[in-house]
Amino acid sequence: xxxxxxxxxxGLIAGCLAVVLGLTGALLATDPVLQATQAPSSGAASxxxxxxxxxxxxxxxxxxxxxxPSGAIVAFGFEDDQPQAxxxxxxxxxxxxxxxxxxxxxxxxxxxxxxxxxxxxxxxxAGTALAMAVISVSGLVLxxxxxxxxxxxxxxxRGTGPQRLHVLVGxxxxxxxxxxxxxALYMSATTLELVTLEAGxxxxxxxxxxxxxxxxxxxxxxxxxxxxxxLLKLNLPHATDPEDVWTVSTRQGQxxxxxxxxxxxxxxxxxxxxxxxxxxxxxxxxxxxxxxAVILGLAGxxxxxxWITGLLIWWQARRAAVRIANNSPPAQADTLIFVASEGGxxxxxxxxLHDALAQNGHRVHTAGLEHFRTAAAxxxxxxxxxxxxxxxxxxxxxxxxxxxxHETRKVPIAxxxxxxxxxxxxxxxxxxLEQALREAGWPQLLPLECxxxxxxxxxxxxxxxxxxxxxxPLALNHVPHLPPTTTLTLIARRDxxxxxxxxATILRFRWPRTSWxxxxxxxxxxxxxxxDLVGIVPPGTSVPRFYSLASGSEDGFLEICVRRMPGxxxxxxxxxxxxxxxxxxxxxxxxxFTLHGTKRPVILIGAGTGVAPLAGFIRRxxxxxxxxxxxxxRDPARDFYFDTDIRRWLEERRLTSLHTAxxxxxDGGGYVQDALRRDAPQLRELLAHGAIVxxxxxxxxxxxxxxxxxxxxxxxxxxxxxxxxxxRYAEDLF
Amino acid sequence: xxxxxxxxxxxxxxxxxxxxHSRPVTMNVQLKDYxxxxxxxxxxLTDAQGxxxxxxxxxxxxxxxxxHLSDWNRLSARDTERLxxxxxxxxxxxxxxxxxxxxxxxxxxxxxxxxxDAAVEDMRDSPSDVRVPLTRQEAGKPHSGxxxxxxxxxxxx
Numbered sequence: 001x002x003x004x005x006x007x008x009x010x011g012l013i014a015g016c017l018a019v020v021l022g023l024t025g026a027l028l029a030t031d032p033v034l035q036a037t038q039a040p041s042s043g044a045a046s047x048x049x050x051x052x053x054x055x056x057x058x059x060x061x062x063x064x065x066x067x068x069p070s071g072a073i074v075a076f077g078f079e080d081d082q083p084q085a086x087x088x089x090x091x092x093x094x095x096x097x098x099x100x101x102x103x104x105x106x107x108x109x110x111x112x113x114x115x116x117x118x119x120x121x122x123x124x125x126a127g128t129a130l131a132m133a134v135i136s137v138s139g140l141v142l143x144x145x146x147x148x149x150x151x152x153x154x155x156x157x158r159g160t161g162p163q164r165l166h167v168l169v170g171x172x173x174x175x176x177x178x179x180x181x182x183x184a185l186y187m188s189a190t191t192l193e194l195v196t197l198e199a200g201x202x203x204x205x206x207x208x209x210x211x212x213x214x215x216x217x218x219x220x221x222x223x224x225x226x227x228x229x230x231l232l233k234l235n236l237p238h239a240t241d242p243e244d245v246w247t248v249s250t251r252q253g254q255x256x257x258x259x260x261x262x263x264x265x266x267x268x269x270x271x272x273x274x275x276x277x278x279x280x281x282x283x284x285x286x287x288x289x290x291x292x293a294v295i296l297g298l299a300g301x302x303x304x305x306x307w308i309t310g311l312l313i314w315w316q317a318r319r320a321a322v323r324i325a326n327n328s329p330p331a332q333a334d335t336l337i338f339v340a341s342e343g344g345x346x347x348x349x350x351x352x353l354h355d356a357l358a359q360n361g362h363r364v365h366t367a368g369l370e371h372f373r374t375a376a377a378x379x380x381x382x383x384x385x386x387x388x389x390x391x392x393x394x395x396x397x398x399x400x401x402x403x404x405x406h407e408t409r410k411v412p413i414a415x416x417x418x419x420x421x422x423x424x425x426x427x428x429x430x431x432x433l434e435q436a437l438r439e440a441g442w443p444q445l446l447p448l449e450c451x452x453x454x455x456x457x458x459x460x461x462x463x464x465x466x467x468x469x470x471x472x473p474l475a476l477n478h479v480p481h482l483p484p485t486t487t488l489t490l491i492a493r494r495d496x497x498x499x500x501x502x503x504a505t506i507l508r509f510r511w512p513r514t515s516w517x518x519x520x521x522x523x524x525x526x527x528x529x530x531x532d533l534v535g536i537v538p539p540g541t542s543v544p545r546f547y548s549l550a551s552g553s554e555d556g557f558l559e560i561c562v563r564r565m566p567g568x569x570x571x572x573x574x575x576x577x578x579x580x581x582x583x584x585x586x587x588x589x590x591x592x593f594t595l596h597g598t599k600r601p602v603i604l605i606g607a608g609t610g611v612a613p614l615a616g617f618i619r620r621x622x623x624x625x626x627x628x629x630x631x632x633x634r635d636p637a638r639d640f641y642f643d644t645d646i647r648r649w650l651e652e653r654r655l656t657s658l659h660t661a662x663x664x665x666x667d668g669g670g671y672v673q674d675a676l677r678r679d680a681p682q683l684r685e686l687l688a689h690g691a692i693v694x695x696x697x698x699x700x701x702x703x704x705x706x707x708x709x710x711x712x713x714x715x716x717x718x719x720x721x722x723x724x725x726x727x728r729y730a731e732d733l734f
Numbered sequence: 735x736x737x738x739x740x741x742x743x744x745x746x747x748x749x750x751x752x753x754x755h756s757r758p759v760t761m762n763v764q765l766k767d768y769x770x771x772x773x774x775x776x777x778x779l780t781d782a783q784g785x786x787x788x789x790x791x792x793x794x795x796x797x798x799x800x801x802h803l804s805d806w807n808r809l810s811a812r813d814t815e816r817l818x819x820x821x822x823x824x825x826x827x828x829x830x831x832x833x834x835x836x837x838x839x840x841x842x843x844x845x846x847x848x849x850x851d852a853a854v855e856d857m858r859d860s861p862s863d864v865r866v867p868l869t870r871q872e873a874g875k876p877h878s879g880x881x882x883x884x885x886x887x888x889x890x891x
Contacts, residue, residue: 064858076858083858083881101856106771193798201811202801235804241862243784247804 003145007138008314014131015307017115021128022303024112025180029286029297031102032069036290039072040087040096048231048248049223053216054093056236059086063238067231069288074099090228113191126188129181136178139170156727160589161527162312164596169302176299183284190277197274199253203266206243207259215262222248222255222264251278322347324354324366331375333365340369340385340397340429345480346418349451349459350384352478356463360472369397374409380445381411382466385430386418393429401436412445413437414469416462420453445469454480454543480542483535485584486512488558490577497638499664504563504609504641505575506550509583511557527553528587530616531594531694531732534558535586538573545570546588548696548732550612550642552620558585561612561641593694593732599625601656601691603683605705607632607672608639610697613732615642617694621654628657628686630679632672632701634664672701673708680712688716693723696732755839759868761790761888763831763850766881770854772824773882774799776806777833779868782845785809789816790848791833794824802853805861842890843869852882 051073055062061077061084068074075088075095086095107116114121146167147153157167189195214237217223223234223246230250237244237259245265246257253269270278286293330336335357339350354366363377374381386394393400415437417430427450434448446469449462456478467474488509496504528534529552535544547560564571577583595602595617604614604627611631621627629646633639640660649655661675662668669675676683687693693709695702706720713719723729765773774794779787786809792800800807810816825831845867852863864879864886866872876885 078880085858110771190798191796193796197798198801202804202808204808204811238862241784 003138003141007135007142008310010131010135010138011307011310012314014128014135015310017124017128018132018135019304019307020115021112021125021132022300024108025300026297027108028104028112029293029300031104032285032287032293033290033297034103035068035070035072035287038100039068039070040089046228047224048226048228048234049217049220051090051093051228051231052223052234052236053218054090055088056093056217058088058093058095059084063236065231065234065236067228067233069282070290071288073228119192122188122191126185126192129184129188132181133178133185136174136181139174140178143167143170143174152726160313160316160591162309162316164591166306166309166313169305173299173302173306176295177303179283180296180299183280186276186280187284190273195273197271197277199268199271199274203256203268205245205256205258205265207237207245208261209242210260212260214259217246220246220257220262222257222267226250251275322351324351326358327354327367328363328365330365330367330371330373332377333363333375334377334379335362335364336374336378336381337364337366338369338372338381338383339366340383340394340400341418345454346384346386348480349416349418349454349478352459352476353382353384353463356474356476360474369394369400370403372400372403372407374407374411376409378409378411380470381413382445383413383415383430383433384418385415385427385433387425387427387429393432401432404433404436405440410440410442412443414444414446414466415448417448417450418454419450426450426452456480456542482537482542482544483586483588485535485537485586487582488512488585490579490581490583491557492579493577496641498563499634499638501566502563503575504561504639506559506561506612506641507574507577508551509558509585511553511555526587528558528589529553529594529596530620531613532590533588534560535588536570536574537584538570541569544586548590548610548613548734550616550619552616554620555616559612559616561609563609590732592727593696593730595692595694597623598692599623601626601628601686601689603628603630603686603691603693605630605672605676605693605695605697607697607701609641610695610701610732610734611641613696614694615645618649618655619645621649624653626656627654628659628682629655630659630661630672630675632661632663632675632697634662635668636660636662636665671704672697673704676705676708676712683709683712684716687713687718687723690728693729694732695730697734699733702731702733756836757839757842758834758891759837759842759888760891761833761835761848761886763825763833763864763886764884765825765827765829765831765852766879766884767828768854768857768882770827770857772826772854774803774824774853775831776800776803776810776851777831778806778810778849778851779837779841780809780847780849784847786813787841787846789813789820790835791831792817792821793831794853795821799853799855802859803851803861804859805849806851837868841868848886848888850879850883850886852879854882 052065055065055075059075059077061079062075063078064076066074073088073090074085076083076085078084085099087097087099088095110116113125115124117124144150144153147155153171157164186195190197226248230252232249232251235247237246245259248255248257251270253267255267256265257263258265282288286296337350337354339346341347350366354364357364369383369385415430415434417427419427430448430450438444446465451458459478460476463474463476490507491510492508494506498504528549530549532549533546534549535546537544547562549558550561551557551559562571562574564575593613602617602625604617606614614629618627618629646655646658650658659675659679661670661672663671695705709720720729761777763775763777775792776789777791778789781787789806789810848866848868849862850864852860858881860881863881863883864877866877866886866888870890873888873890876887878885
């Protein structure tokens with residue numbers, strides 16, 4: 001079992017108990033704080049001898065003096081057969097207020113330590129603490145892995161809402177929770193008597209009466225040598241028992257003193273196990289250190305948050321996952337299918353392929369490419385590979401090439417790539433795989449084929465070719481798996497003439513608020529932010545087109561900017577909509593691109609309709625974070641999208657500065673990268689001070705922008721690549 | 735409502751050399767209705783000089799807390815058999831512990847004392863919460879304790 005599975009299953013199962021322990025722990029953590037506020041400020045007394053004598057003077061019936069973890073001194077005694085307990089002033093032994101033990105309900109502590117189930121419950125709590133420790137450690141491993149190493153641990157966090165919350169809070173609370181659970185384990189071990197704290201049997205000592213009166217406390221050497229700060233408890237000899245002794249407990253150990261001679265009759269050092277226990281108690285409960293108790297309390301209160309966000313993350317992953325039915329064990333399968341896919345859409349194709357082969361009587365095993373391995377029973381291997389970014393492997397399969405290189409049992413193999421021809425690195429990773437396999441001498445089952453835009457027809461053709469190679473008919477009828485869609489109603493549109501037959505329009509749809517119940521069942525449109533994507537399925541097709549959102553759910557509407565492409569099915573459909581018309585749509589989060597309440601200055605660079613998500617960022621810039629927009633168009637009269645809004649946002653100071661470049665008008669300023677170069681000193685200044693960058697537009701435009709910014713960054717010894725690695729630079733390209 | 739839970743404990747072993755004549759002694763230790771968890775109790779016997787003779791009953795199962803029954807723990811430290819067959823659960827506030835022990839005739843009316851140490855978690859220890867001479871004269875009378883023990887009553891058959 002990997003770290004991830006360990007973390008997930010322990011978290012889901014032990015999580016509910018951990019929530020109980022976390023919440024009761026947070027409640028119990030208030031005790032040291034209350035004690036610290038209630039305890040009268042304690043003045044100094046140099047030695048325990050001095051303290052005892054002062055208290056005895058003020059309270060003749062005193063039997064026991066304790067120094068509480070808060071530092072306050074409490075004296076216990078009897079007056080007229082009634083037990084008494086008072087805070088005392090160590091400066092003069094004066095009785096102050098009545099001492100009340102913890103005001104917290106007793107069940108809180110019992111629930112925390114034993115789940116109200118006695119000894120069995122103590123084992124349950126200890127088990128939960130152990131689970132918590134393992135969850136913390138596995139969480140740290142996953143955190144380091146996710147952030148890309150120890151050095152990036154404090155870097156920006158990407159992901160969906162629950163993921164971000166889980167990681168952001170986890171980064172802070174993890175060490176505290178880990179310490180809490182480890183100390184809890186030690187404390188449990190002592191309670192369950194797996195570790196013994198005893199120094200040995202107590203000495204059998206008595207005071208030997210020799211006709212002398214009691215020595216006063218001030219003349220007892222052991223008490224004179226004991227500092228008040230080290231005192232835990234002092235028991236005074238009982239008036240009616242002539243053989244009774246003084247007993248003093250300190251951090252260092254325990255001593256017994258003859259009441260007549262003042263001699264130290266015995267001394268036992270606290271064993272190391274006891275000292276360790278004392279430390280564990282301080283670290284676990286925060287007693288004697290109330291600021292630490294506050295931190296512990298907050299960490300305890302964060303446990304439900306981890307559990308709930310963890311559940312949501314697991315639930316979302318489960319919903320998104322494509323499940324493969326009757327997956328044969330890898331050692332028995334004749335056909336192995338390996339999948340490399342960042343978003344998960346390729347898994348749908350894998351399932352269709354798996355089912356069709358299984359239908360033909362094959363034993364098929366499908367797994368992620370990171371599990372690449374052949375067995376004696378393996379007759380053929382099929383790899384379905386999508387590409388991530390600029391031709392890289394999807395994250396989960398980043399070590400796949402090394403794994404493949406180590407495999408010695410070589411069987412016929414075919415690679416099927418997935419991608420989009422618009423991208424220069426079309427099927428880049430699939431090509432790399434194919435090349436590596438050819439060079440390593442794997443027999444070719446089928447030549448490399450690349451599927452464009454998840455085309456079902458192309459996939460079916462490849463299936464025919466595969467069937468021929470296998471000598472059997474193979475029909476691959478792939479129906480793309482789409483998330484459930486919601487009906488959106490157009491409420492307004494604003495048209496821009498654009499150029500030639502490519503007009504653009506800004507469409508605004510009403511956001512139907514989704515009830516909590518529907519949201520939990522995964523229905524309706526979830527919360528979204530500017531920069532997320534809306535998937536629109538034109539009638540009569542099954543392939544969605546994605547548009548960047550120029551609004552967030554806080555705005556109460558969904559807004560997109562669409563340019564009509566000649567022959568473009570979806571853009572033509574959208575341009576034909578009138579207010580009141582409806583579309584079917586769903587949201588796809590784009591967590592790497594959206595802005596999350598950053599306080600750093602933001603540089604927004606967009607060309608054409610690419611300005612849409614940037615406009616969304618500015619619209620919701622209620623905090624007035626410095627935002628600088630670089631907009632590239634052709635003609636301010638024809639394609640300056642959001643022009644009136646942008647001017648208003650400038651006045652409202654939502655936008656700090658606007659820089660435009662129009663390529664088709666005289667003195668228009670050229671392209672957007674020219675505007676960047678003109679403004680190089682200011683940009684360099686902003687970037688030197690940690691500004692973050694968002695670029696949206698076409699791919700050639702993005703390359704031009706990156707080249708211009710690299711020139712600007714060079715004197716700072718920085719590059720766009722470095723900013724990307726730090727999460728400061730993100731692109732949304734089409 | 736009666737809040738009496740009766741724990742019957744029969745301790746048959748004798749610490750003193752076998753004596754032909756012994757009789758059962760029944761002790762009822764009733765606790766006060768204090769606000770706290772169940773009490774650890776040690777019921778034991780000391781001689782005229784205050785030296786430990788025998789443990790009659792220990793209520794409370796965790797050895798790590800026995801040091802809080804401090805008089806008993808100190809006095810009985812050398813008795814390796816002190817827990818043999820005489821331990822049970824801790825006793826809740828307001829409840830009664832009933833202990834029966836066979837005691838030699840020689841122990842009665844001979845200066846011996848019954849003692850009870852009590853301790854409650856997170857509260858003060860109460861060594862020798864109650865001390866009663868083991869005499870026929872004191873039998874049948876309730877003897878009040880210092881802190882947790884409401885009364886100790888014993889009967890000699």
